[in-house]
Amino acid sequence: xxxxxxxxxxxxxxxxxxxxxxxxxxxxxxxxxxxxxxxxxxxxxxxxxxxxxxxxxxxxxxxxxxxxxxxxxxxxxxxxxxxxxxxxxxxxxxxxxxxxxxxxxxxxxxxxxxxxxxxxxxxxxxxxxxxxxxxxxxxxxxxxxxxxxxxxxxxxxxxxxxxxxxxxxxxxxxxxxxxxxxxxxxxxxxxxxxxxxxxxxxxxxxxxxxxxxxxxxxxxxxxxxxxxxxxxxxxxxxxxxxxxxxxxxxxxxxxxxxxxxxxxxxxxxxxxxxxxxxxxxxxxxxxxxxxxxxxxxxxxxxxxxxxxxxxxxxxxxxxxxxxxxxxxxxxxxxxxxxxxxxxxxxxxxxxxxx
Numbered sequence: 001x002x003x004x005x006x007x008x009x010x011x012x013x014x015x016x017x018x019x020x021x022x023x024x025x026x027x028x029x030x031x032x033x034x035x036x037x038x039x040x041x042x043x044x045x046x047x048x049x050x051x052x053x054x055x056x057x058x059x060x061x062x063x064x065x066x067x068x069x070x071x072x073x074x075x076x077x078x079x080x081x082x083x084x085x086x087x088x089x090x091x092x093x094x095x096x097x098x099x100x101x102x103x104x105x106x107x108x109x110x111x112x113x114x115x116x117x118x119x120x121x122x123x124x125x126x127x128x129x130x131x132x133x134x135x136x137x138x139x140x141x142x143x144x145x146x147x148x149x150x151x152x153x154x155x156x157x158x159x160x161x162x163x164x165x166x167x168x169x170x171x172x173x174x175x176x177x178x179x180x181x182x183x184x185x186x187x188x189x190x191x192x193x194x195x196x197x198x199x200x201x202x203x204x205x206x207x208x209x210x211x212x213x214x215x216x217x218x219x220x221x222x223x224x225x226x227x228x229x230x231x232x233x234x235x236x237x238x239x240x241x242x243x244x245x246x247x248x249x250x251x252x253x254x255x256x257x258x259x260x261x262x263x264x265x266x267x268x269x270x271x272x273x274x275x276x277x278x279x280x281x282x283x284x285x286x287x288x289x290x291x292x293x294x295x296x297x298x299x300x301x302x303x304x305x306x307x308x309x310x311x312x313x314x315x316x317x318x319x320x321x322x323x324x325x326x327x328x329x330x331x332x333x334x335x336x337x338x339x340x341x342x343x344x345x346x347x348x349x350x351x352x353x354x
Contacts, residue, residue: 044252065248098336103133132178134160159177191207263296287312293305
């Protein structure tokens with residue numbers, strides 16, 4: 001078929017461009033201290049996906065996530081996973097209307113094995129005669145290895161590479177070998193922002209910044225973006241959905257005690273989970289609230305919490321469709337098509353670089 005032969009069984013990590021710039025990353029310790037002191041808010045969600053280190057380890061966010069997603073496939077109020085799959089499948093027959101030439105497919109944050117097989121693979125299968133190269137981009141080496149193995153197994157004829165980078169914070173160019181590059185952004189990724197959910201207009205600023213960074217990665221004559229968005233602003237349904245996966249958030253509190261030097265009366269049992277939809281900013285926010293007074297140190301830093309102190313942990317912003325597209329347009333993407341389904345808050349956009 002004229003396809004380029006895929007790489008070997010070992011993952012091939014493609015180095016970034018020499019001019020790659022990276023925003024200095026804070027450590028888990030620094031983020032935790034800032035969080036407890038309320039110097040920053042909404043930034044701890046990036047530490048949720050932790051793996052257990054011993055039998056009975058409660059700092060097992062990765063394990064719990066797999067469990068809640070398995071439940072979401074059967075009978076769960078957590079609609080995002082299944083509804084996103086539904087809209088991706090609805091979009092599949094429409095893809096050939098937009099893509100006619102051989103292309104490089106760039107998977108931005110491929111996620112778990114289940115996510116790759118259910119979201120990315122159907123797109124490759126639908127465009128099987130066009131996809132010549134696949135590139136996965138993530139900061140998680142395990143996800144990159146998994147993506148490489150899965151794609152190589154199902155599509156050995158597709159050239160397969162990866163970049164160990166942050167596609168929002170790092171500056172680089174997609175190493176595409178074809179004239180057409182198609183980027184995939186699933187998992188409602190751009191709207192999961194590590195910011196204070198109460199700050200008006202900050203989310204729009206960061207959304208525009210993320211779109212501009214995405215636009216800067218494209219180097220080919222034709223660039224496309226396929227991206228999903230959750231438009232749900234029903235507070236009752238949102239609370240039901242995130243309550244259904246609430247056990248995924250608690251391992252963070254245990255990870256703090258496991259991985260940091262914590263002394264005093266810190267106890268994960270002394271926190272309650274609280275869920276809020278902040279209409280002014282369209283943020284659905286996950287917080288931990290201290291149930292009692294606690295005084296302790298984290299890596300030598302004194303922390304004093306009062307009963308009722310709220311710690312904003314992470315957010316998922318639920319923008320309007322029009323607002324989302326306007327921001328994308330201002331950042332260098334023209335709107336091609338939006339696929340929607342009745343009663344499905346998850347929608348899918350196809351965009352093209354200007």
